[in-house]
Amino acid sequence: MARHHVTATVNGDAVEFLCETHQTLLEVLRDELRLTGTKEGCGTGDCGACTVTLDGRMVCSCLVLGVEAEGKAIQTIEGMAVGRDLHPLQQKFLEHAALQCGICTPGILVAARSLLERNPDPTASEVRYWLAGNLCRCTGYHKIVEAVLDAARELRGN
Amino acid sequence: MSDMLYEAPGTLRAALALLSGANGKARVMAGGTDLLIQMRSGRIEPELLVDIKHIPDLRAIALKRGGFQFGSAVTCMELIEHEAFARAWPGVIDGVKLIGSIQVKGRATVGGNVCNASPAADSVPALIAAGALARIVGPDGKRDVPVEDIPTGPGKTSLASGEIVVSFILPKRLPRSGDAYLRFIPRTEMDIAVVGAGVNLTLDRRGFCTLARVSLGAVAERALLVSEAAAALVGTKVDDAALRQLAAAASAACRPIDDKRGTKEFRFKVAGVLARRAAEIALQRAGRKN
């Protein structure tokens, strides 16, 4: 039988799950682990709503098999706030009204955090290129870029 | 589909054994960015996936006898982040950078881009222009094949059943060399090439072109090596007259189709324009001290 027993960490916590070969990491996160913050927009790698990091690299979880998570460290949107304290990116998204329906937001936040970890002081154009794989049908992107730049400023401490 | 098997062997030998034991019903899986979509749409229904990302040799980038080699399971992001490689082959990196979003590049490999055999694959013309060889290992042993001989048509390759591309071998970089790849799409990011053009050239001390390779993507059933276009550059200072001839030869080599992305006529024209622009960038890079 092609049912796999997988152990991994999600947001620092050890997890175990069973999955079939064809199940994607996105399906496992949402349906097996009940972490529904990660969204499905397209299922084909185009929209970025399902963005998570896998051993520190951002990926579309709809294009990763659940079984490939064996031994890996996964970070999702659920790991972003610390208790009740929102991450500065989350706070700035609220302040700048950088979301409307919110479907794209978890993926964009995970992607933006990954950018700021590599580049604490990006230009607006660098933010736009980094987020090119995250589609938003509502906001028109301007407020998203502003919120990311503002969060970057705050994280740099000025 | 629910009983599809998955294996992640740690050695090439084990991967080859799995493939040859599966009677052609197995698929190699690298980044899975093409494979997962094809499985989901029902276009392919493999019985076994052989994930090659756990084979250490296939994940290495190394300088061997003066030339770069990289494993077929190296991701696009790993290649882009390798500074020495990017300095030696900026044109290959131009192509690799265009493969989808950062998320996609975190998983996608050059090996998958070549073996998926899309005529519009962005790393393929760049690799062909670079003169890259693919090292293939299979049940009958090992062979090195120029990249232009791997894709044979949309979704089709010259690989035999059970064969794996294990690495790509680039020639030793000569002084005063430069390469570039450009593609035309109607927007700036995240789209499929209407035309792609890769140019790689080497100059002598006086600035005359001694070696050139030109390749075009998305203008035929597979990426083309266009030797007539390269011949237009060799022996010249890559001046306006040479560039015009290069553009004419590039346009003449196309055998495009009409589709929603562009008409035949448009592709003929754009192939010439892009080949010329790529040659100008390659020339400028060749002149740069490195």
Ligand SMILES: Cc1cc2nc3c(=O)[nH]c(=O)nc-3n(C[C@H](O)[C@H](O)[C@H](O)COP(=O)(O)OP(=O)(O)OC[C@H]3O[C@@H](n4cnc5c(N)ncnc54)[C@H](O)[C@@H]3O)c2cc1C
């Ligand atoms: C949203 C999105 C955008 C994209 N944009 C682009 C783009 O702009 N330009 C572009 O060129 N591509 C693009 N792609 C396509 C895709 O990402 C690339 O073709 C990628 O390089 C495939 O690599 P992979 O490792 O994911 O291949 P996989 O999906 O793992 O494999 C692809 C095929 O090659 C075979 N294969 C893989 N590795 C080997 C090997 N070592 N030996 C033998 N066979 C092998 C597999 O069996 C399969 O048939 C995009 C994809 C997505 C999802």
Ligand code: FES
């Ligand atoms: S759901 Fe994964 S990219 Fe759209």
Ligand code: FES
């Ligand atoms: S807020 Fe609705 S898709 Fe971005």
